[in-house]
Amino acid sequence: MGDSSNIDELNQTAAMNGNCVQALAQPTSSSNPLSERREIVNLLDAEPTLDYLVQNGVLTSADVSEISDERDATEQNRSLLDLVESRKDVSGVQLLTNVLRLTGQHYIANLLDDGERIKALSGSGLCWHLCPSHTLK
Numbered sequence: 001m002g003d004s005s006n007i008d009e010l011n012q013t014a015a016m017n018g019n020c021v022q023a024l025a026q027p028t029s030s031s032n033p034l035s036e037r038r039e040i041v042n043l044l045d046a047e048p049t050l051d052y053l054v055q056n057g058v059l060t061s062a063d064v065s066e067i068s069d070e071r072d073a074t075e076q077n078r079s080l081l082d083l084v085e086s087r088k089d090v091s092g093v094q095l096l097t098n099v100l101r102l103t104g105q106h107y108i109a110n111l112l113d114d115g116e117r118i119k120a121l122s123g124s125g126l127c128w129h130l131c132p133s134h135t136l137k
Helices: 004-016 038-043 047-055 061-068 073-086 090-102 106-112
Strands: 021-024 117-120
Touching: 038 073, 038 106, 047 061, 047 073, 047 090, 061 073, 073 090, 090 106
Parallel strands: none
Antiparallel strands: 021 117
16 A cells, blocks of 8 residues: 555655656555455456476475365465466566566456556646646636
């Protein structure tokens, strides 16, 4: 989650520079472990991610065997997420996010991507509510 003072500072800087940008703190991560996030567990297709994760050192071949030994796809997904998250290394989740995008699982990648978002304002292009120099006339 982003610090609201940082967001306010970004908005003020954008306003001073005449840029119409609004920083939004959108917490996308949950305090729950990944393997307990039902939507991710149910939608994930783990199979196409495994080779990539082994090649990049996130998983070992023993980990892949452990995942494959699970009784069904849901349990395999849960096992994969547990193993990736147990590494306590942010790069494991980032690499999983990358391979999900590479394999077309963009929706799940977006669920895992917990970075702070900066969203440009849409509409007229005027940001009078953020930028005092821009007013409707």
